[in-house]
Amino acid sequence: MKALLNQRNGVILLLLIAILFPLLVDNQYYNQVMILAFIWTIAVYGLNIVGGYTGQLSLAHAGFFAVGAYALGLLTVNGGLNFWLAFVLAIVITAGLGLVVGLVALRTKEHFFAIYTLIVGYIIYLVIYNWDSLTNGVRGLIGIPEPGSIGPLTFESMTSQYYLVLFFLVLTIFVVRRIIQSLTGRTFIAIRNSEDLAQTIGIPTMKVKLLSFVVSTAFAGLAGALYASFIRFIGPDIGYTTIVFDMLMYLIVGGIGTLAGPLVGTLLVVWITQSLQFLEDYRMIIFGPILVLLVIYYPRGIVGAYLEWKMNRTLKRTKQKSHVNHQKQQAEEG
Amino acid sequence: MDVLFQQILNGLTVGSVYSLVALGLTLVYGILHVPNFAHGALYMMGGYITLIAMTSLGLHYWLAIFCSIIVVALLAVLMERLVFHPLREAPPIHDKIAAIGILLFLEAFAQLVWGADYRRMPTPYGEVINVFGLTFTMQRLLVILGAVVSMILLYIFLKKTIIGATIIAMSQNREGAFLMGINSNRVAMMTFAISGALAAIAASLASPINLVFPGMGHLVILKAFVIIIIGGMGSIPGAIIGGYILGLAESLGATYISSNYSDVIAFALLVIILTVKPNGLFAKGVH
Numbered sequence: 054m055k056a057l058l059n060q061r062n063g064v065i066l067l068l069l070i071a072i073l074f075p076l077l078v079d080n081q082y083y084n085q086v087m088i089l090a091f092i093w094t095i096a097v098y099g100l101n102i103v104g105g106y107t108g109q110l111s112l113a114h115a116g117f118f119a120v121g122a123y124a125l126g127l128l129t130v131n132g133g134l135n136f137w138l139a140f141v142l143a144i145v146i147t148a149g150l151g152l153v154v155g156l157v158a159l160r161t162k163e164h165f166f167a168i169y170t171l172i173v174g175y176i177i178y179l180v181i182y183n184w185d186s187l188t189n190g191v192r193g194l195i196g197i198p199e200p201g202s203i204g205p206l207t208f209e210s211m212t213s214q215y216y217l218v219l220f221f222l223v224l225t226i227f228v229v230r231r232i233i234q235s236l237t238g239r240t241f242i243a244i245r246n247s248e249d250l251a252q253t254i255g256i257p258t259m260k261v262k263l264l265s266f267v268v269s270t271a272f273a274g275l276a277g278a279l280y281a282s283f284i285r286f287i288g289p290d291i292g293y294t295t296i297v298f299d300m301l302m303y304l305i306v307g308g309i310g311t312l313a314g315p316l317v318g319t320l321l322v323v324w325i326t327q328s329l330q331f332l333e334d335y336r337m338i339i340f341g342p343i344l345v346l347l348v349i350y351y352p353r354g355i356v357g358a359y360l361e362w363k364m365n366r367t368l369k370r371t372k373q374k375s376h377v378n379h380q381k382q383q384a385e386e387g
Numbered sequence: 388m389d390v391l392f393q394q395i396l397n398g399l400t401v402g403s404v405y406s407l408v409a410l411g412l413t414l415v416y417g418i419l420h421v422p423n424f425a426h427g428a429l430y431m432m433g434g435y436i437t438l439i440a441m442t443s444l445g446l447h448y449w450l451a452i453f454c455s456i457i458v459v460a461l462l463a464v465l466m467e468r469l470v471f472h473p474l475r476e477a478p479p480i481h482d483k484i485a486a487i488g489i490l491l492f493l494e495a496f497a498q499l500v501w502g503a504d505y506r507r508m509p510t511p512y513g514e515v516i517n518v519f520g521l522t523f524t525m526q527r528l529l530v531i532l533g534a535v536v537s538m539i540l541l542y543i544f545l546k547k548t549i550i551g552a553t554i555i556a557m558s559q560n561r562e563g564a565f566l567m568g569i570n571s572n573r574v575a576m577m578t579f580a581i582s583g584a585l586a587a588i589a590a591s592l593a594s595p596i597n598l599v600f601p602g603m604g605h606l607v608i609l610k611a612f613v614i615i616i617i618g619g620m621g622s623i624p625g626a627i628i629g630g631y632i633l634g635l636a637e638s639l640g641a642t643y644i645s646s647n648y649s650d651v652i653a654f655a656l657l658v659i660i661l662t663v664k665p666n667g668l669f670a671k672g673v674h
Binding site for chain 1: 420469473477481482490491492498605620648650658
């Protein structure tokens with residue numbers, strides 16, 4: 054029984070549930086909510102890499118999300134490009150902009166970095182809003198095509214789009230896990246714990262921070278491109294700073310700096326908000342204080358609290374075990 | 388020439404509001420080293436409470452402002468006690484997130500209680516004055532006057548009273564202040580109260596010219612951050628001068644460059660400054 058409950062089986066079970074979800078729940082609306090939640094999860098994974106693991110609180114990610122969405126929208130609608138080519142380009146463009154912004158922004162530290170990125174995000178929003186000839190300004194972009202077919206696979210139905218987004222989500226989690234468990238991921242964490250110390254032991258902190266920032270913007274771009282191709286209408290609002298605060302909330306509730314945090318937090322908050330419809334506009338009345346309480350009492354969110362509980366339990370058990378062994382030994386000797 | 392003077396007057400009005408908001412922000416930063424993202428929400432609450440006191444309770448403008456100062460100052464103290472105090476030893480990322488949590492809560496609260504509409508604040512000083520070919524409303528003059536008087540009072544408080552001296556001492560050297568037996572809790576609460584009061588004054592003075600709505604603090608707080616970075620984080624004269632420089636730059640920029648992009652001026656300024664000097668202008672070596 055215990056062997057059945059290990060981590061790998063848990064992941065397989067979750068994946069099975071995710072795959073069977075559209076078949077079990079024959080409800081277009083629920084599927085749509087789930088697709089959106091998955092898209093946000095991808096963006097939050099991006100935010101988690103730079104904010105959670107590298108410890109640099111970036112408040113520009115709504116801007117990068119919007120850049121990804123607008124890049125896809127403009128390349129397909131105005132540029133008439135093939136969907137998947139535009140899709141890849143959207144991610145590349147976002148990451149490229151991330152590189153440029155990161156080069157400058159990451160020279161600043163802590164508070165300055167948060168303020169700087171907040172303002173960069175706002176500038177991206179203002180540019181999208183004011184650059185009427187390119188982005189259509191307030192009116193936004195309409196007629197973004199749905200994802201083009203890949204060989205025999207087409208993405209016209211809601212269910213097929215669900216699987217497409219799920220595929221990218223699983224890919225995201227896989228890639229993030231590989232990064233975090235690699236040496237590179239360790240250097241991220243080293244910088245979060247102490248940038249000066251990391252530099253002292255020979256980590257090229259600027260390079261590593263830049264890498265983490267670019268990867269995180271690439272995920273924001275991916276999420277933005279998926280959003281544009283799923284909703285098929287985008288306006289400048291998707292780049293407004295409140296969106297990054299939403300992402301931050303998902304991340305904090307789930308657990309900043311944990312692998313499962315973005316998934317748990319986003320799904321939980323999105324579903325709570327959906328099931329309590331009256332919360333839609335006023336959700337922050339409840340989630341604002343929750344955010345504050347979590348940061349004070351459970352700074353690593355739900356997943357972090359669970360991990361801590363599990364660790365304490367194993368600690369206690371090993372202690373008990375060694376205690377029992379010790380007593381046995383004494384009895385034998387005596 | 389008239390246009391220039393008119394724009395300078397407008398710049399002084401806008402700058403007065405910016406300076407007051409930036410002053411509160413810089414005082415809190417000087418004491419706690421927290422960039423209080425929720426400061427914009429205090430500004431917004433200040434606007435609403437004055438408005439409500441005037442329209443619902445039928446109070447006079449000045450009395451309403453007084454109410455607003457008290458309520459927002461208490462709110463700011465509450466914020467310090469409930470949120471920033473427990474987070475004093477936490478890593479730097481936490482208090483920023485907590486501040487964002489407060490901001491989101493207060494905005495949603497305002498929207499729930501007072502609605503999302505833009506509302507106009509009445510003022511007894513609406514008449515238009517015409518001097519030397521310049522036209523301006525009394526309210527604009529009042530903004531400048533009110534701000535200057537508040538700043539002078541703050542200056543006297545900080546320089547001439549013992550409580551003020553403890554605030555200055557703590558912002559200059561935390562450890563030294565502790566060694567002298569300064570009660571850091573009291574100073575922190577006092578600083579938050581002043582910061583809230585300044586935000587309430589700024590919002591109450593500016594709202595008859597602008598409008599009152601839940602998101603009214605967004606742009607103001609972003610610009611206040613620009614100002615305190617220009618003026619040196621934690622510097623009081625820096626916040627005042629920075630506020631007026633930004634106000635003038637914006638109103639002159641709107642006339643002579645482009646009115647669409649006047650908001651961008653402040654942000655472009657910040658991006659340039661931090662690009663050249665990543666630790667801000669006048670970095671004092673505090674973290």
